Amino acid sequence: MKPPKFRYVAPRTLDEAVDHLAADPDAKVLSGGQSLMPLLAMRLAAPSILVDLQHVPGLDGIEDQGSSVLIGAGVTHREIERSDVIAQRLPILSSAVVHIAHPQIRSRGTFGGSTAHADPSGEWPTVLLALGATMHAVGPRGRRTIEADDFFVGPFTSTLAEDEILTHVSVPTTRTAWSFQEAAVKRGDYGLALVAATGIPRDGQLAEARVTVGAAVGSVRRLTDVERLLSQGPVTDALAQEAAVTAAASIDPISDIHGNSEYRRKLVASLVRRAVRELTNGA
């Protein structure tokens, strides 16, 4: 398949990139292109102009800032996979990154690109929502930050404006209890269900638990019922089981040829059970 006709620019500065986006409502950011290019090839997307960020400086780097790690939007999945800072400070990212497609794709695809793409099956949206990350964006109206809770609002839909560019993501490192679980037919496939759980171990309990689900329910979202449950007692097998039951009851999974609704419900329940059991890891 060939993509529809589009113009292409590769600006050298962020301002220039923003100008291009602001000038054309049908412009689209290209950052790695591992999701966007297939959409173009399938002619599901038809932007008038692609604004390639690969030559824009300042979007790289993984910087340990103490209570958080600042990750540039242009950082590739592969760089995250190989980063010592990530492995030590945000091991949930190291755990999740290997589920993203295949090495070749991880070498091109970017952290910011996937985040802004807001694919409900995306590993990064599920993980960043579970970590309560903060998105940094720049646009014609200046810079602003957006909390993960306010960022992912639907399938392929974030609150980033059409003329804004995601530049960095600030990921807190305080959530030392974590788990990432994914069920896919084959490693590298789109997941049938994704679950991420994080919390802060405190006095033998788990404080500020956040549990998110991706892929199975049509958008990335938190399982607040499960979060509430986790705040009520020490993490035990019994609690994990209860969390699984709660999760299953609180979702309305999608159904398609890859897995019907009931199957996905069971998957999510199993993944939540596993995730909660693993939450003792940071204690």
Added chain:
Amino acid sequence: MQLLNEFEVALPPEKTWILLTDLEKVAPCLPGASITSVEGDDFHGRAKIKVGPITAEYKGVAQFKELDENAHTAVLLARGKDARGQGDATANVRATLHPKGGGTRVVVETELAITGKVAQFGRGVLADVSGALMTMFAQRLQEMVAAEDAPTRPASADSAADDARPQTTAPARPAAPQASSVQRGRVSDRDDEVLDVLALAGGMSWAKALPTGGALVSVVAALISVFAAGYASARARSANR
């Protein structure tokens, strides 16, 4: 594949029936969707869809195969085709209205067939898209009904809750032409021509709407535009109180 959707309306089945079967009036409530022409029993329409990076334009034809006012059953056959040749979709939709309390429960059964490239894409999302669309559409219709009420009965919004039901069930037919122009104005003022999921969905849990979603949309746009109406009007009404 088969889809089943249900929603409830605070209007009695007779009023709901009138509202739901007025395709031309209801279709524009889906931003981006419109009935472009009516030839005999055929309603030609189109819908522009935007979900994140995905955009599509669909053209379709819808036709009532069965309109049984006594049994309150409508069967609509719709065919949609993507303007860029991604695929075709055919839907056979049966809607039945059941009285429930003072209102109506609307049951929509859809038999959907999708062909072409869209159907081959690695991920399917049809059921959700239809559900999500119905929800979004309901929102739009809610506003439409609110707009419909405003010029004709300015007091209704402020009147006592007890009065709301009888007032809002006042003649829908006579008010229709005026209401529909009001509503069209509002819709086009606000949403330009494209159904933008971000703008509409807000924080709503939208479906995992990929490609297939797009194909469905054309069909569902036509269908839902008809059948979701009552639900929305019900919501609008309760919002008015």
